[in-house]
Structures are given as structure tokens and as C-alpha cells.
Amino acid sequence: MVKKIMDETNIGFMSHIGGLSLKKLDTNNFEFSVVVKEIHLNSGKITHGGFLSTIADTGMGTAAHMLVENRRCVTISLDIKFISAAFLNQTLIGKVKIQKKTKSLIFITCEILNSEGIVVTASGVWKILQSLKQEHLTK
Numbered sequence: 001m002v003k004k005i006m007d008e009t010n011i012g013f014m015s016h017i018g019g020l021s022l023k024k025l026d027t028n029n030f031e032f033s034v035v036v037k038e039i040h041l042n043s044g045k046i047t048h049g050g051f052l053s054t055i056a057d058t059g060m061g062t063a064a065h066m067l068v069e070n071r072r073c074v075t076i077s078l079d080i081k082f083i084s085a086a087f088l089n090q091t092l093i094g095k096v097k098i099q100k101k102t103k104s105l106i107f108i109t110c111e112i113l114n115s116e117g118i119v120v121t122a123s124g125v126w127k128i129l130q131s132l133k134q135e136h137l138t139k
Contacts, residue, residue: 056122
């Protein structure tokens with residue numbers, strides 16, 4: 001039986017903002033990249049904080065799914081620190097690290113960098129769900 005990989009980096013909401021590319025480096029380390037486009041900018045012509053938060057959440061969440069062999073995980077806590085600005089056409093690299101996994105929780109950190117250094121640091125906690133009722137998945 002072929003297992004479907006749970007990858008939310010380019011579907012749903014993420015497909016509207018350009019998606020991102022995520023790869024697994026080893027058991028606890030992952031990396032993603034995205035290029036800043038016009039739609040990612042705020043009125044000050046810098047990358048919108050909501051976009052930066054979204055890619056951090058998506059990168060860390062997808063890493064959580066991969067860690068637990070594609071069982072559903074949900075964000076229960078997310079802390080974002082905006083360190084510096086990112087601009088149009090810059091490539092952002094997200095470095096995701098699994099800090100700890102328990103039976104029901106995964107603790108994850110992320111740094112998002114551009115060519116000049118750290119743009120964002122993030123940390124969060126993901127809940128590993130036991131199961132979802134099929135009725136919720138088909139609606």
C-alpha cells in the first residue's frame with residue numbers, strides 16, 4: 001500500500017500565497033524556501049508579518065506531520081519574533097528543528113533567514129491528534 005504524504009506546503013490557503021518548498025535534512029531538521037513576491041508585501045513595501053507567520057507555521061507544521069509519519073497535527077501554540085525586514089525578490093530560507101517529541105506533543109523552532117541574516121524566529125507546539133472523525137474530513 002502506498003502511503004499518501006501529508007504535505008500542506010502548496011495546497012489550500014498556501015496555494016493562494018505561492019506555496020513553499022520543504023525538504024527533510026535528517027530526523028530532526030528540515031528546511032524550506034520561498035521567494036518574496038509582490039503579493040507578500042505590506043503597504044510599506046516590506047514582507048508582511050502575516051505572510052512570515054504563515055510560512056513559519058506551515059514549515060513547522062509540515063515537519064511535525066512528517067515526524068509522526070503523516071498523522072494529523074495541529075498548532076496549539078505559536079510564538080513569532082520579527083527581527084529584521086525582508087524585501088521583494090529575496091529568497092527566504094526557513095530552518096526548522098524538532099526540539100522534543102512526546103506521546104502527544106511536538107516542540108519545534110524555526111529561523112527564517114534572507115541573505116543578510118535572521119528575519120524571523122519562531123517556536124511552537126503541535127498536538128498529535130489520535131484521529132479525526134471521517135465526517136469532518138469529507139465536509
